[in-house]
Amino acid sequence: MKLTEKQQALIERIGVFQEKTGMQPVAGRIIGLLYVSDKPELTFDEIREVLGISKSATSNALNLLQHLNRLDYITFSGDRKRYFRLKLDRWRELVLQEIDSITNFSDTLQEVVAERTKSTPEYNRNILDVADFLKYLHKELPMLLQQWEEQRK
Amino acid sequence: MKLTEKQQALIERIGVFQEKTGMQPVAGRIIGLLYVSDKPELTFDEIREVLGISKSATSNALNLLQHLNRLDYITFSGDRKRYFRLKLDRWRELVLQEIDSITNFSDTLQEVVAERTKSTPEYNRNILDVADFLKYLHKELPMLLQQWEEQRK
DNA sequence: CTGTTAGTTCCTAATTTTGAGAACTAAATA
DNA sequence: TATTTAGTTCTCAAAATTAGGAACTAACAG
Numbered sequence: 001m002k003l004t005e006k007q008q009a010l011i012e013r014i015g016v017f018q019e020k021t022g023m024q025p026v027a028g029r030i031i032g033l034l035y036v037s038d039k040p041e042l043t044f045d046e047i048r049e050v051l052g053i054s055k056s057a058t059s060n061a062l063n064l065l066q067h068l069n070r071l072d073y074i075t076f077s078g079d080r081k082r083y084f085r086l087k088l089d090r091w092r093e094l095v096l097q098e099i100d101s102i103t104n105f106s107d108t109l110q111e112v113v114a115e116r117t118k119s120t121p122e123y124n125r126n127i128l129d130v131a132d133f134l135k136y137l138h139k140e141l142p143m144l145l146q147q148w149e150e151q152r153k
Numbered sequence: 154m155k156l157t158e159k160q161q162a163l164i165e166r167i168g169v170f171q172e173k174t175g176m177q178p179v180a181g182r183i184i185g186l187l188y189v190s191d192k193p194e195l196t197f198d199e200i201r202e203v204l205g206i207s208k209s210a211t212s213n214a215l216n217l218l219q220h221l222n223r224l225d226y227i228t229f230s231g232d233r234k235r236y237f238r239l240k241l242d243r244w245r246e247l248v249l250q251e252i253d254s255i256t257n258f259s260d261t262l263q264e265v266v267a268e269r270t271k272s273t274p275e276y277n278r279n280i281l282d283v284a285d286f287l288k289y290l291h292k293e294l295p296m297l298l299q300q301w302e303e304q305r306k
Numbered sequence: 307c308t309g310t311t312a313g314t315t316c317c318t319a320a321t322t323t324t325g326a327g328a329a330c331t332a333a334a335t336a
Numbered sequence: 337t338a339t340t341t342a343g344t345t346c347t348c349a350a351a352a353t354t355a356g357g358a359a360c361t362a363a364c365a366g
Contacts, residue, residue, distance in 0.1 A: 010265055017258055022175050024354070035262070035280065040272040044313065054356045059314055080312060088279040095286075103363070105170055107187070112163055117191040126241040127188065127191045133248075136301045144297070177324075207326045212344055230337065232336065233342060
């Protein structure tokens with residue numbers, strides 16, 4: 001499999017974006033590759049070769065991405081290879097999952113305020129506002145998703 | 154300034170959370186400290202001492218946080234010290250800023266689809282859906298903030 | 307039962323990140 | 337002018353992350 005300059009550049013950009021959100025470099029590039037590649041399902045060796053990385057790096061990154069719910073693979077009988085693909089059809093779940101983890105922070109903030117001196121009411125109010133908005137976001141996001149589904153038509 | 158066990162634990166939790174979003178460890182702990190500390194404004198040396206970190210680490214982290222729009226300082230005439238504080242009253246801007254950067258990814262995804270083969274329409278549709286939802290989120294978030302302001306009362 | 311293939315694991319080296327310490331600067335004070 | 341203070345910058349070492357290579361495993365193929 002060969003990639004155009006443009007495709008390689010896009011993979012790099014996606015990779016760097018993913019890195020900034022805390023993803024390991026190789027894992028970020030694998031995500032980029034699967035976005036860009038004409039075949040949306042690639043084998044272990046195709047990924048390894050086209051990105052020029054070792055088997056261990058490939059194996060570790062693929063397993064990480066599966067744990068993070070970003071990847072999947074399909075198989076075909078009579079073919080021992082796994083065909084890895086992004087779980088793109090399930091991106092809605094991923095969005096909700098992402099908000100969940102942000103919302104956990106909200107609980108910590110409430111604990112913080114419970115622990116804080118009462119002599120800084122304005123400051124405490126600001127913290128509670130952040131916490132409350134995160135909870136609101138968490139509650140409203142599914143509805144926003146629904147609204148989006150409708151206006152999309 | 155002395156911290157209780159509970160306060161220290163909260164600082165650590167906030168620090169770790171921040172680290173997971175890509176923040177440097179010391180910077181994450183400074184954020185934690187400023188959330189938890191009874192005094193919401195702390196001097197360079199108070200921060201350095203209570204976290205047990207070096208001047209260079211303190212200086213670098215404080216500057217980083219200011220660039221990221223998370224921190225601020227106030228001064229008092231006749232006192233050369235800076236009093237650092239979280240820009241908590243401006244958290245709304247930070248939320249919008251955060252979404253901006255996610256939305257940039259949306260543009261990349263549209264470029265990806267422009268570059269992709271037309272022979273995988275379902276896959277391409279999924280990518281465009283993600284891109285479009287990110288744009289929708291970007292557009293709707295200010296309104297969501299407004300709605301939250303109202304129902305908060 | 308031997309060989310091959312697909313992928314994993316272990317060990318290690320290279321790279322990157324992080325933060326300490328000391329030297330430094332600029333402003334205020336004595 | 338000399339000194340102190342508040343914070344910065346530079347250099348370097350420790351620690352963590354990342355990824356390569358080789359040995360390994362499990363499943364199937366001949």
